[in-house]
Amino acid sequence: MTKPWLKTMAVLSAGLITVLPAIAQDTANTEISGDISVWTWPNNDRTFEALLPAFAEAYPNINVEIQGYPTANDAYLNTLQRGMLSGSGPDVAMIEIGMMALLRDRPQWVDLSQEPYNAGEMLGDFAEFTVNNVTLDDGKVVAMPKHTGPGGMFYRRDIFEEVGLPTDPEAISELFSDWDAFIEEGQKLVVPNERWVIGNGEEIVRAMMAQAGVSYFDEEGNLQFDHPVFREALEKVEVAADAGMISPFAAWTPEWQGAFQRGQLATVMYGNWFGGLLKRAYAADQEGLWGVASAPALEGNRSFNSGGDYIGILETSDNKEAAWAFVKWIVSDEASLKQQFQSDDLYPAYNPAGDADWMNFEDPYYDGQNVNEIFAPAQKELIPFVLHPLDSVAANAMRTAVDNIARDIMSVDEALASAKETVQARM
Structure with a gap:
């Protein structure tokens, strides 16, 4: 059986794009609390740190510790693999697209298709190729698509x-x-x-x-x-x-x-x-x-396409509920996606963002070009x-x-x- 993420997609027709659902906006949830750690690489660590005040408005009782390791495919990759094997990794970890095939079959990832995450209910709103990249043969979803790199x-x-x-x-x-x-x-x-x-x-x-x-x-x-x-x-x-x-x-x-x-x-x-x-x-x-x-x-x-990244939860996490709240907010909440796009030009994998005003504007850096x-x-x-x-x-x-x-x-x-x-x- 050919794995679904290996199927080469046909060119998508713009005519197939219909009205997109509204971008998610999480409301404050004081029921979810605890500490979580997030591992990533520069400059993603800076991006996440800048997002924490906005995340705290939705989840005021979740404390997030961000740790950045140099270069996605070098020090970070090696550190993450050691952490996964030893059971000492973070609650949440990033995956760069070039490392996805190397990491996605590892059993240490939480299956986000299962309860209580039910990621399958969300994935229809993400760019199709990004969904294929995180979905295994048996339907396991190892991470959520975060950003892409249209060139x-x-x-x-x-x-x-x-x-x-x-x-x-x-x-x-x-x-x-x-x-x-x-x-x-x-x-x-x-x-x-x-x-x-x-x-x-x-x-x-x-x-x-x-x-x-x-x-x-x-x-x-x-x-x-x-x-x-x-x-x-x-x-x-x-x-x-x-x-x-x-x-x-x-x-x-x-x-x-x-x-x-x-x-x-x-x-x-x-x-x-x-x-x-x-x-x-x-x-x-x-x-x-x-x-x-x-x-x-x-x-x-x-x-x-030139680049892209994903974000998942490790089985060793002691607070998967809080970890999922962070992951879901990062990849689909409007406050998160808007800030990441406007501050770092990170292109959302989340399709509903594509029609947002904050992604379609006359950018002065490009002499007013959208x-x-x-x-x-x-x-x-x-x-x-x-x-x-x-x-x-x-x-x-x-x-x-x-x-x-x-x-x-x-x-x-x-x-x-x-x-x-x-x-x-x-x-």
Whole structure:
């Protein structure tokens, strides 16, 4: 039997969207009380801390202790796995989408489909692919979807204007109609050794494989590096690198982060959440200079997902009632979702939020653009990834392949063969 979370979804039709139910708003409940611990990673720990006053209005007698561990797929993952095995973990734990396949079959998760949680009554209101990601063969629900990462192309309006390219999102989407056009037109944005079009070639590969509906592994667990889209994407990286479009900075390093502040990167392709980093960290003083356009298309598809997270309860929790109150409030209450979106640009997995005024407004940071006009269609039309426990291994191997090609260390053939060998050694 094919597991339900491994079924590749067909592209969702906007015509299937009907009137959505109202967003939940919890009222004060003094009957539920006690202490709970929540484990997560930066900057989610800061997000949760900021939410605690609003949560206390609904649940004044629940005390929440937030603990953040560095990096979702490194220190946090290792700490959580040790805690689960030893029975010393938290009441509530976050799961990053890249770690979901590695963690979801662990027996330590509370089954949220059962009484008194009855999560199945809620899950119809969440993005379908997120529900598939948390639902096991036997119907067990291991966590609740929290946020997704509908993707787009963030771009510097002023840099585009400087070189004579359009600055309007629709015009840019038309100009960068596909990846060949992105490379051809994008070269105009380059200032050799001073300014680049994109931070790293991995952004191109991730978007193209998602647009093609191809994951690192197929539904049967076979590595898919031989799929033509990987070669096509890496060839685009090679051409872009030869044209001086890709920066020399490794993603997430201080040098890469500083490049945004210095105006050295004209575009970046990530999920909606990246806007929160621009606004509050990487480019906080650049209000009005950024816009968001659709990503270049692959065979007509511009949509891709970039990120997402989930939140569950561990069986070792001594206060599951309070833990469930927190989880439910975090993922579906309007006060929670509004604050997370407005403060950190976190895109709700909870569908009823999509039509809310606080998600559809003229954002001054983007020069008055309503960026949800880009991200909402991306969410509806994306083809979800098939998740696999070795996704992080495959992602690291592909990242190395991209770097070796961009730096002219290996050919596309050599880089693909090396990446394939690296992953197969772990299978």
